[in-house]
Amino acid sequence: MTVSPIHTLDISRALHRIKGVLTALIIGAALSGCGVVNNMIYKTTGDVMQGFSRDHTVPYLLESDDLAMGCAMSEATAPLLMSFGRVTSEPDQLAVMLYLSAGGCAEEKAREHELAGLAAMYGLKAVEAEDAMIRQKRAYMLAAKRYHKAWQHHNAFYGEPDSGDCPGFSDDMDEFIYMAGLMSGLQALNAQVQSTASLGVPANIGSIVARATSCLDNEKWWGAPMALRATVWAMIPGALPQGEDAFERLQRADEQGEAAGVRLPHVFHAIAALNQGDDEKVKAVIRDHAEAISDRPADWDWRFVDAMATDMIVAISDRMWVENTGHRTPLGQLGSFWDDQQEEVETMDLDDLL
Incomplete structure (x- = not known):
C-alpha cells in the first residue's frame, strides 16, 4: 500500500505532540520532586534555626549587657526566623523573645521623643513639644503592637494563662520565656495606654498576669514574679487582696533582686x-x-536582664530630671537629684594654728 505524503506528515505531527506532552509531564514531575525536596530542606533548616536560637542565641544574648545590640538583632532577624513558620511549626516560643525585645526598641524611641518634648516644654517651645509628643504616641503604638504579638505567641505556646493551669516547664529557659511573655502582656497594655489609641490589647491583661505569676518560683527568679503581682495590685483598683501590702511586697522583692544581682524588681x-x-x-x-x-x-x-532594668531606671530618672531642669541625669550621678541638699564641708583656718 502506498502511504501518501500528507498521511505521513499527520503521523509525524501526532508523534511530535505526544513527545511534547511526555516531555511536559516529565519536567512537571521533576519540578514537583524539587518542590518536595526544597520543602524538606526548608523544614529541616527551620527546625534547626529555631532550636539553635532558643538553646544558644538567646542564652548568649542574655549573658551580654549590650542592649543596643540585642535591639538591633531582634528587629533584623525577627522576619527571617518567623518566616520558618510557613514551612514548619510556628516558632511561638522564640517569637515571645523576638517581639518583646523589638517592642522594647520601639518603646526606647518613644521615651526619647518624650524627653525631647519635655525639654521643649521646659524651654517654652510649644510647637516642638507638640511634635515630639505626636512622635512619642506613634512609637508607643508600634511598641504596643509588638508587645501584643509577643503576648499572643506566649499564649499559643503555653496556653491561655487565665485557664488556671500552670504549664509543665522543661528547663529554666522555658520558665524564663514564660515570665518574659507575662511581662510582654503588661507592657502591651501600658504602651496602648501611652499611645492613647485603641489597638485591641485586652484591658484585663493585668489581672491575668497577676494570677499567672503564681506558676513561677519567686525565689528562683529574683523576686520578679512577686514584684509583677504586687505592681498589678498597686495599679488596679480593687486588685489588692485583703491583708496584703503591695509596697511591702515590692520592698521584699527589691531585696531579693539585689541579693541575686538581677535588679528587675526595682523597675516594677x-x-x-x-x-x-x-x-x-x-x-x-x-x-x-x-x-x-x-x-x-x-x-x-x-x-542582659539586669542591664535592661538599669536602662529603665535611668529612663525614669531622666524623665524626672528633664521635667525639673531641662536636661537628663548627669553622667555618673544616677541616684542623685537636682534638689538634693549639698552637705556643707567644714573648713579649718590653718592661719590660726601658726
Whole structure:
C-alpha cells in the first residue's frame, strides 16, 4: 500500500505532540520532586534555626549587657526566623523573645521623643513639644503592637494563662520565656495606654498576669514574679487582696533582686510608685538601684536582664530630671537629684594654728 505524503506528515505531527506532552509531564514531575525536596530542606533548616536560637542565641544574648545590640538583632532577624513558620511549626516560643525585645526598641524611641518634648516644654517651645509628643504616641503604638504579638505567641505556646493551669516547664529557659511573655502582656497594655489609641490589647491583661505569676518560683527568679503581682495590685483598683501590702511586697522583692544581682524588681517598684504620684518613693527606688549596682556585679547568666532594668531606671530618672531642669541625669550621678541638699564641708583656718 502506498502511504501518501500528507498521511505521513499527520503521523509525524501526532508523534511530535505526544513527545511534547511526555516531555511536559516529565519536567512537571521533576519540578514537583524539587518542590518536595526544597520543602524538606526548608523544614529541616527551620527546625534547626529555631532550636539553635532558643538553646544558644538567646542564652548568649542574655549573658551580654549590650542592649543596643540585642535591639538591633531582634528587629533584623525577627522576619527571617518567623518566616520558618510557613514551612514548619510556628516558632511561638522564640517569637515571645523576638517581639518583646523589638517592642522594647520601639518603646526606647518613644521615651526619647518624650524627653525631647519635655525639654521643649521646659524651654517654652510649644510647637516642638507638640511634635515630639505626636512622635512619642506613634512609637508607643508600634511598641504596643509588638508587645501584643509577643503576648499572643506566649499564649499559643503555653496556653491561655487565665485557664488556671500552670504549664509543665522543661528547663529554666522555658520558665524564663514564660515570665518574659507575662511581662510582654503588661507592657502591651501600658504602651496602648501611652499611645492613647485603641489597638485591641485586652484591658484585663493585668489581672491575668497577676494570677499567672503564681506558676513561677519567686525565689528562683529574683523576686520578679512577686514584684509583677504586687505592681498589678498597686495599679488596679480593687486588685489588692485583703491583708496584703503591695509596697511591702515590692520592698521584699527589691531585696531579693539585689541579693541575686538581677535588679528587675526595682523597675516594677518604681512604676508602681509613679502610678501613685509618689516622687519621693520613686527617688528612693532609684537611689537603691544606683547603690545596688555599685555594690554587686550582675549575675553573669542574666546580665542582659539586669542591664535592661538599669536602662529603665535611668529612663525614669531622666524623665524626672528633664521635667525639673531641662536636661537628663548627669553622667555618673544616677541616684542623685537636682534638689538634693549639698552637705556643707567644714573648713579649718590653718592661719590660726601658726
